[in-house]
Amino acid sequence: MLSTSLIILIPLLPLLTFVLIALAGRKYFPSLCGILGTLSLLTSFLLAATVAYDYFFVVGKVGEVYQQIIPFKMTWLQFTPNVAIDMGILLDPISVMMLVVVTLISLMVHFYSLGYMKGEERYATYYSFLGLFTFSMLGLVMSSNIFQIYIFWELVGVSSYLLIGYYFDKPSAVAASKKAFIVTRFADLGFLVGILVLSYYAGTLDFQTLITRLTTPTDQLHSIMAASFLGCSALTWGLVLVFIGGAGKSAMFPLHIWLPDAMEGPTPVSALIHAATMVVAGVFLVARLFPVYSISCPTALDIVMWVGASSSFIAAIIACTQTDIKRVLAYSTMSQIGYMMFALGVSRYGGENGLGYMASMFHLFTHAMFKALLFLGAGAVIHYVHSNEMKDMGGLRKLMPVTHLTFLIACLAIAGIPPFAGFFSKEEILQAAFNSNKAIFGIAILTAAITAFYMFRLYFNIFWNKEYHAHGDSHGGHDAHYGEAPFTMKFPLLFLALLSIVAGFIPFGKFVTSDGKFLLTEFHPTFSIAPVLLASLGIVIAWSFYKKESAAPQKMADGMSGLYRGAYHKFYIDEIYLFITKKVVFNLIGRPAAWIDRNIVDGFMNLLADVTGKISFLIKGLQSGKVQNYAAYFFAGVLGFVLVFIYLWT
Amino acid sequence: MNDIGLLHFLFVSCALFFIGVYGFLTRRNLITMLMSVELILNSVNINFVAFNKYLYVDKLDGLFFTIFIITIAAAEAAVAIAIIINLYRNHKTIDVEEADSMKF
Numbered sequence: 001m002l003s004t005s006l007i008i009l010i011p012l013l014p015l016l017t018f019v020l021i022a023l024a025g026r027k028y029f030p031s032l033c034g035i036l037g038t039l040s041l042l043t044s045f046l047l048a049a050t051v052a053y054d055y056f057f058v059v060g061k062v063g064e065v066y067q068q069i070i071p072f073k074m075t076w077l078q079f080t081p082n083v084a085i086d087m088g089i090l091l092d093p094i095s096v097m098m099l100v101v102v103t104l105i106s107l108m109v110h111f112y113s114l115g116y117m118k119g120e121e122r123y124a125t126y127y128s129f130l131g132l133f134t135f136s137m138l139g140l141v142m143s144s145n146i147f148q149i150y151i152f153w154e155l156v157g158v159s160s161y162l163l164i165g166y167y168f169d170k171p172s173a174v175a176a177s178k179k180a181f182i183v184t185r186f187a188d189l190g191f192l193v194g195i196l197v198l199s200y201y202a203g204t205l206d207f208q209t210l211i212t213r214l215t216t217p218t219d220q221l222h223s224i225m226a227a228s229f230l231g232c233s234a235l236t237w238g239l240v241l242v243f244i245g246g247a248g249k250s251a252m253f254p255l256h257i258w259l260p261d262a263m264e265g266p267t268p269v270s271a272l273i274h275a276a277t278m279v280v281a282g283v284f285l286v287a288r289l290f291p292v293y294s295i296s297c298p299t300a301l302d303i304v305m306w307v308g309a310s311s312s313f314i315a316a317i318i319a320c321t322q323t324d325i326k327r328v329l330a331y332s333t334m335s336q337i338g339y340m341m342f343a344l345g346v347s348r349y350g351g352e353n354g355l356g357y358m359a360s361m362f363h364l365f366t367h368a369m370f371k372a373l374l375f376l377g378a379g380a381v382i383h384y385v386h387s388n389e390m391k392d393m394g395g396l397r398k399l400m401p402v403t404h405l406t407f408l409i410a411c412l413a414i415a416g417i418p419p420f421a422g423f424f425s426k427e428e429i430l431q432a433a434f435n436s437n438k439a440i441f442g443i444a445i446l447t448a449a450i451t452a453f454y455m456f457r458l459y460f461n462i463f464w465n466k467e468y469h470a471h472g473d474s475h476g477g478h479d480a481h482y483g484e485a486p487f488t489m490k491f492p493l494l495f496l497a498l499l500s501i502v503a504g505f506i507p508f509g510k511f512v513t514s515d516g517k518f519l520l521t522e523f524h525p526t527f528s529i530a531p532v533l534l535a536s537l538g539i540v541i542a543w544s545f546y547k548k549e550s551a552a553p554q555k556m557a558d559g560m561s562g563l564y565r566g567a568y569h570k571f572y573i574d575e576i577y578l579f580i581t582k583k584v585v586f587n588l589i590g591r592p593a594a595w596i597d598r599n600i601v602d603g604f605m606n607l608l609a610d611v612t613g614k615i616s617f618l619i620k621g622l623q624s625g626k627v628q629n630y631a632a633y634f635f636a637g638v639l640g641f642v643l644v645f646i647y648l649w650t
Numbered sequence: 651m652n653d654i655g656l657l658h659f660l661f662v663s664c665a666l667f668f669i670g671v672y673g674f675l676t677r678r679n680l681i682t683m684l685m686s687v688e689l690i691l692n693s694v695n696i697n698f699v700a701f702n703k704y705l706y707v708d709k710l711d712g713l714f715f716t717i718f719i720i721t722i723a724a725a726e727a728a729v730a731i732a733i734i735i736n737l738y739r740n741h742k743t744i745d746v747e748e749a750d751s752m753k754f
Contacts, residue, residue, distance in 0.1 A: 625753025627746055628675055628683075635671060 004071045007089055010047050010099060011138035013040045014106075018131035026124040033124035034117070037131055038110040044134070045103040055096045056511055066516035068092040068208060070144055088144030090207060093512040094287050094361060098141035101368045102277050106134045108492040109272040112376050115488035116268055116383060126166060126266070133159035137277050141284060145205040146195050149285070153191070153249070156281065157184050160273050164265040176261035183258040187248020194241030197234055198292075201227070207288065215295040225296075232299070239293055239300035243286060243307075250282025251334045252341060253311035257574050259334055263326040263388075267379030270326060275333050275375050276368035283340045283364055290357060290514060294349040305345020309443045312338025314571065316450040320457065321557075321568040324388045325378050328458050329371070332414065335447060336367050342444070343429040346436040347514065354514030355435065355521070359428030362508040366421035369503050370413040373496035377407040380485040380493065381462055390458075394465035394549075402490050404463050406497040411459045413500040415452035415535045418528070424504035427528050428521060448531050452538030460546035659700035666693035680734045680744040684727065691723045 017040040025033045060066050073088035110130060117126055136155035143149035158181075165177030195205075201224035202210045213220040214235065227234040244255075251259035262274050273279070286293065286304055293301045312335045319331035340360045347356025380403045385392055397404040413420035416427070426448060433441040485493075509519035545553045557564040566572070622633075666689055673686030695716045702712025738744050 623753050625750035627749070632675055635675070 006047055007051055007071050007091070007142075010044050010051070010103070011135050011142065013044045013047075014131040014134035014138065016040065016131075018128050018135060021124055021128035021131065025128070030124040033127045034110075034114045037127040038107070038114060040131070041103065041107045041110045041134065044138075045100075045107045048099040048103040051091070052096050052100050055091055056093075060091075060093075060096075064517060066093050066511075066513075070208075073144060085147050085205060086145050087148055089142045090144035091142070093516065094284065095141045097361065097365060097512055098284060099138065101365060102134065102137050102141065105276040105368055105372045106130070106137075106272055108372060108376070108496060109268045112271075112379070112489050112492040113266075113268045115486040116379055117266065122166070126163075129159055129162045129166070130269075130272070133163060133273065133278075137281075140281060143207075145207055146199060146210065147205045149288070150188075150191065150195055153245070153281065154188065156278050157181060157188070157249075160184075160262070160278055163269040163273060164262045166265055166269065170264065172261075173264040176258075176264040180258035180262045183255060184248045187255050188245050190241040190248070191245020194238045194243075194245065197238035197241065198224075201234060201238070211289070211291050214292045221296065233297075235292075235297050236299050239289070239297050240303055242289065243282075243300065243304055246282030246285040247307060248282070249285075250279050250337050250341070251311075252282065252307050252338065253314055253334075254573060256311060256315070256334050257570075257577060260322075260327045260330045260570070263324070263330050267326065267375060267382055270330075271372045271375030271379065274330065275371040279333060279337055280340065280364050280368070283337060283344065283360065286341070286344050287357065287361065290344065290347075291349055293344075294347065294357075294514070298348075301345050301347075303345075305342045305437070305440060308338045308341025308343075308345055309440050310338075311335070312342065312447050313443050313450075316447045316454065317563075317567050318570050319454040320450065321564060323390045325381070325390060325393075325458060325462065326375075326388055328454060329374055329378060332374075332451065332455065333371055335451060336363070336371065336414070339426070339429055339444070339447070340364050340367070342440055343432055346433050346440055348436075350515040351517070351519070354519060355428065356432035357514040358509050358512060358519055358521070359425060359432050361512045363422075363425035363429055365506075365508070366413070366425045366500070366503045369496055370410040370420075370422060370500040373406060373410040373493060373500055374414070376489070376492055376496065377403050377410060380489055381407075383485060383489070390461045393462045395463070395467045397463040400463075400485075402493060403485065406493040407459060407463070409497045409500055411455045413504075414455050415539060416448055416531060417452075417535060417539075418532065419501070419504065421500050421502070421504035423528075423532070425508075427523075427531065428508075430531055431524070431527060434527070445531055445534060449534035449538045452535035453542050456539045456542035457546055460542055464547050466549045656700055656704040659696055659704075663693040663696040663700070666690075666696065678745050678747055680737070680746055683746065684730050684734070687730075688723060688727070691719055695719055 014037075017037050021033045021036065025036065029036075054060075055069070056066075060069065069091040071089055071091060073086055075084050076087040077085040079085075110127070113126065113130070117123055120126060133156065136152050136159055140149055140152035140156055143152060161177050161181040164180055165173050167173045198210065198214070199205050202213045202220050204210050204213065214224065215221070221235075224235045224238070225233045229237055232240075246252075248255045259274060259279070263270055265273075293304070315331045315334035315338060319328050319335065322328045322331060340363050343356045343360035343363065345356070347354055347358075347360070349357075380400065381393065381396065382388060384396070384400060384403075387393070409420065413422040416423045418424075430441065430444055430448070433444050507521075509521040513519040545556070569575075622629075670686045670689030670693060673689065674683050677683050677686065698712040698716045698719075702709065706712070734744055737749055741748055
């Protein structure tokens with residue numbers, strides 16, 4: 001049923017669009033590029049949906065277990081008869097789910113951008129970059145071996161760099177794109193070393209073979225467990241290094257510093273890359289290697305768990321104090337991805353223990369819907385207000401009814417209020433955490449309450465609070481006739497809002513589990529009372545603080561001034577990085593290295609040149625240009641030889 | 651003692667050679683320097699002829715070499731004089747001290 005050529009078309013269509021727009025479209029039909037990109041993505045999405053249907057309902061299941069299918073594989077680089085790098089497509093529940101998520105969100109963003117980016121000077125370029133990004137992301141989720149995933153991983157990084165720096169005449173956007181690229185590259189170094197360690201011991205790059213060899217008692221597993229470095233086995237090191245790569249892309253603490261700044265890109269881009277797709281690549285990577293993590297090396301999984309939980313909590317606190325609405329959303333994304341990470345961390349392989357894995361993937365799925373919706377909604381607000389700052393907003397609910405309603409749905413979904421999507425996935429995560437680690441459960445439930453608070457702080461600040469006054473006198477009569485966003489922007493909002501309502505009812509345990517078997521998830525109404533009550537409490541506090549303009553938030557902030565200031569300045573993590581790089585690394589490593597380079601390496605070369613120069617200055621008088629001098633040297637030389645021959649030659 | 655032997659020829663040739671070298675190194679006039687070179691060549695010729703006569707009586711190689719050298723010396727003189735004429739055209743002099751533009 002699964003047609004190979006159709007599956008290959010899913011990532012190839014966006015690539016074709018990218019090539020076509022970049023080579024020809026920008027010059028000859030710039031205004032049609034948006035429609036071209038959207039149509040090709042629509043085709044991709046329909047194909048992905050077909051593949052998903054075929055996989056989940058027709059061919060994927062063999063004897064109650066979802067199989068890994070490789071519909072396409074070719075040898076790409078053959079180094080020696082034993083070492084080769086393949087290119088292939090691997091279909092299993094998570095990659096098929098990601099296919100649907102990526103194409104769907106990308107389609108929505110393409111469609112939304114038709115309205116949002118209209119009239120931009122580099123409209124066509126924007127669509128070509130979107131195509132490149134979608135291609136890379138699809139390639140990443142379908143990769144059949146760990147080297148291929150690394151290639152697409154970097155491609156995703158590049159396209160993210162291009163899109164964040166889209167407004168390249170804005171210095172802050174340039175700085176942000178550079179920061180995102182450098183920080184994730186730095187983390188990718190860990191990923192690369194991890195790949196080398198794992199594949200060296202496993203003797204393969206292929207995911208299936210690698211996972212089999214490192215989870216069953218084979219020679220490879222023994223050797224990788226026996227090799228140790230600084231007290232940990234090579235397996236632990238490999239997996240932790242791979243996780244560092246994932247943490248960089250997924251903006252986990254302490255590698256998250258690029259994500260808030262990445263909001264300098266166009267808002268639809270933030271919705272696509274920094275909410276729904278690229279930032280979950282780290283989660284996807286851990287999920288892809290999940291059998292190795294959970295069966296062979298629970299230590300590494302514990303690290304995943306603690307990093308996830310602490311990122312989730314820290315980001316939630318910072319989100320409460322930010323005033324730029326996109327930054328609030330960025331920190332909320334980081335917090336939710338932390339949720340997914342620690343859900344993987346508390347999980348174990350197979351059966352009932354795999355609840356966390358399933359919950360994590362479920363949350364990834366629902367989060368993609370409502371977070372994309374939040375970003376697109378924020379984009380509509382920014383489009384209307386021409387500002388990112390909360391203080392410029394307020395009272396927009398009557399002016400933008402559709403945006404208001406959809407944003408409210410998304411906020412309820414992320415806060416975990418039933419029956420919206422976030423409730424179900426968060427419930428599974430909390431349950432998984434409760435079953436395995438009470439400390440993590442405590443952090444998680446606290447984070448859930450804070451999440452509800454800051455999301456509704458955002459909501460009330462944008463749509464309630466004070467009356468809206470158009471800022472800037474020149475735009476005085478501008479907003480009235482401008483009205484709410486055009487249809488192209490409203491449709492994705494409505495569609496995603498619909499999904500945010502219904503996505504929670506998908507019986508995810510049926511489809512995506514750690515071992516491919518059916519996992520029956522029980523719903524405990526009593527268990528969900530506490531989280532929902534806490535979330536409601538958060539909403540009520542936000543309501544009392546921000547529904548009307550009041551002094552209460554300021555008082556509260558003053559009351560906890562130390563904590564507030566710390567959180568407002570993002571706990572000074574950027575400053576710490578700057579301190580480490582500028583003061584410590586530059587002074588202790590950079591400057592001595594520069595001194596050695598300048599004085600010893602260069603100095604030696606300069607010495608050689610100086611000596612040569614001085615000597616030639618001394619003896620250049622010999623080159624007098626006078627024939628008779630030369631003749632005299634010649635005769636002296638001959639005489640010398642004659643004497644040598646006569647007296648010294650034996 | 652009264653017989654003229656190989657040694658006498660070699661003395662003459664040696665004297666001629668060093669007179670040539672001395673002339674070549676000290677004279678300023680290019681024509682004179684050319685003449686000095688001819689002296690050096692002729693000292694070599696004397697050597698060839700003398701060695702041929704006293705050491706290899708039944709052979710003619712030395713004589714042939716001498717004839718070759720005379721021929722080549724004539725050709726060389728022609729080339730040298732051509733060079734000297736060119737130098738004169740450029741510098742208005744054939745003083746070798748003046749022709750020192752080919753230096754560092």
